[in-house]
Amino acid sequence: MAQSKQPDTMEKIISLCKRRGFVYQGSEIYGGLAGTWDYGPYGVALKKNIEGLWWKRFVTDREDMYGMDAAILMNQNVWKASGHVGGFSDPLVECAKCKRRFRADQIIDKKKCTECGGTLGEEKQFNMMFKTQIGATEDETSISYLRPETAQGMFVNFKNVYDSFHPKLPFGLAQIGKAFRNEIAPRDFLFRVRELEQMEIEYFVRPSEWEEKFEEFRKEVWEFTKDVGLPKENIHELEVPDGERAHYSKRTIDFEFDFPFGKKELYGLAYRTDYDLGSHSKASTVPLEYFDEDTKERFTPHCIEPSFGVGRTMLAVLASAYTEDEMGGETRTFLKFAPAVAPVKIAVFPLLKNKPQLVEKAREVYALLKKEFGAVEFDDNGNIGKRYRRQDEIGTPFCVTVDFDTLEKDNTVTVRDRDSGIQTRVAIAELLERLTKLLG
Numbered sequence: 001m002a003q004s005k006q007p008d009t010m011e012k013i014i015s016l017c018k019r020r021g022f023v024y025q026g027s028e029i030y031g032g033l034a035g036t037w038d039y040g041p042y043g044v045a046l047k048k049n050i051e052g053l054w055w056k057r058f059v060t061d062r063e064d065m066y067g068m069d070a071a072i073l074m075n076q077n078v079w080k081a082s083g084h085v086g087g088f089s090d091p092l093v094e095c096a097k098c099k100r101r102f103r104a105d106q107i108i109d110k111k112k113c114t115e116c117g118g119t120l121g122e123e124k125q126f127n128m129m130f131k132t133q134i135g136a137t138e139d140e141t142s143i144s145y146l147r148p149e150t151a152q153g154m155f156v157n158f159k160n161v162y163d164s165f166h167p168k169l170p171f172g173l174a175q176i177g178k179a180f181r182n183e184i185a186p187r188d189f190l191f192r193v194r195e196l197e198q199m200e201i202e203y204f205v206r207p208s209e210w211e212e213k214f215e216e217f218r219k220e221v222w223e224f225t226k227d228v229g230l231p232k233e234n235i236h237e238l239e240v241p242d243g244e245r246a247h248y249s250k251r252t253i254d255f256e257f258d259f260p261f262g263k264k265e266l267y268g269l270a271y272r273t274d275y276d277l278g279s280h281s282k283a284s285t286v287p288l289e290y291f292d293e294d295t296k297e298r299f300t301p302h303c304i305e306p307s308f309g310v311g312r313t314m315l316a317v318l319a320s321a322y323t324e325d326e327m328g329g330e331t332r333t334f335l336k337f338a339p340a341v342a343p344v345k346i347a348v349f350p351l352l353k354n355k356p357q358l359v360e361k362a363r364e365v366y367a368l369l370k371k372e373f374g375a376v377e378f379d380d381n382g383n384i385g386k387r388y389r390r391q392d393e394i395g396t397p398f399c400v401t402v403d404f405d406t407l408e409k410d411n412t413v414t415v416r417d418r419d420s421g422i423q424t425r426v427a428i429a430e431l432l433e434r435l436t437k438l439l440g
Helices: 009-019 041-060 076-082 151-155 158-165 207-227 275-284 310-321 356-373 384-394 404-410 428-439
Strands: 023-025 037-039 065-068 089-094 101-103 124-127 130-133 143-146 171-180 195-205 235-239 251-259 262-273 290-292 297-299 302-309 322-327 330-335 346-350 376-378 398-402 412-417 423-427
Touching (some): 009 310, 009 322, 009 330, 037 041, 041 065, 041 171, 041 310, 065 158, 076 151, 076 275, 151 171, 195 207, 207 251, 207 262, 330 384, 346 384, 356 376, 356 404, 404 412, 412 428
Parallel strands (some): 346 398
Antiparallel strands (some): 130 143, 195 302, 262 302, 290 297, 398 412
């Protein structure tokens, strides 16, 4: 079967995501809100599977990582000390005629509006943080921000975790959480949005060991791309040169992915030195230091930061999985998910829904598999062909069908492979073992 990726893949992915309940436009019945997306039932399942794989690899499978969930709202001084209030900005230009705003670094002609042909004004810096007020009064002391990154919540809790657990260097803090950025021009579906979710680690090391640990995490990033099923040939490392790195970074590698709309940043790995702990220590007057009991040395640890976007990972997984082929004389669309991320692992069908004996037996098989695998779906809606197509589109790796042979002959069922379409008869007594091996 010839498989293909078409030039209009992005539009097809967006359409499939809405049709099959992965992702919906935010506030759609009111005309939508640019840069916001709502995750439907299958989208939530896919997202949680990605997050679970990340948490397992970087937190539960390690002895040197501590999980966190810091508040979204923080004291405004956190963002002053981190440099976000003064420097978290994008270049902006505004059309004098239609008043549309554009990111200056994303347009070719910085003088002429691409929408109405009007004249664009001078370039200005636009701070992307969402500002809000805390409490009943509105003055300078009540200002807060929706956090633009999860990292600072971990830096300001360094002392709390250190005092509570007395970890030995090196150790890290890990968090999955929401961040907010008032993007001038959100675009490309889940890629650039105003409300996003990050999976981030702040890993604290001695200054002398940062290069070793940086390299270790570089390899771990690559391993995570395997976990979620991203093809290696579509991922590229970019060493960010001097002058283009963030103000806190001494070295940064961007992991870029071949999205349908071009090669763009997927993940980042940065060596933040002691910038953050040093800045917060100075601004708060609270020492954020580590005391080495062996050498009796007191110092500010340096930090390695692997940063992963949940939405971008999900988009990369969808783009990699989206496949079209020819089956049964017609074009078939399916999502070729790795079993570990698939929202539904197995679907169970009765061959016919109007035969009580088939439905009862299928329900028994469903209950057996549901208890073992969890992400199992019972489907008797429409004919068997339509059910296969529906499960293909949501990326279900295997479909199990109870038919008349199951009841009248050998107590076997058919197990259909999503990618090849091949069906194999398997005894119900051996079904758990067989599917466990197939799902890996």
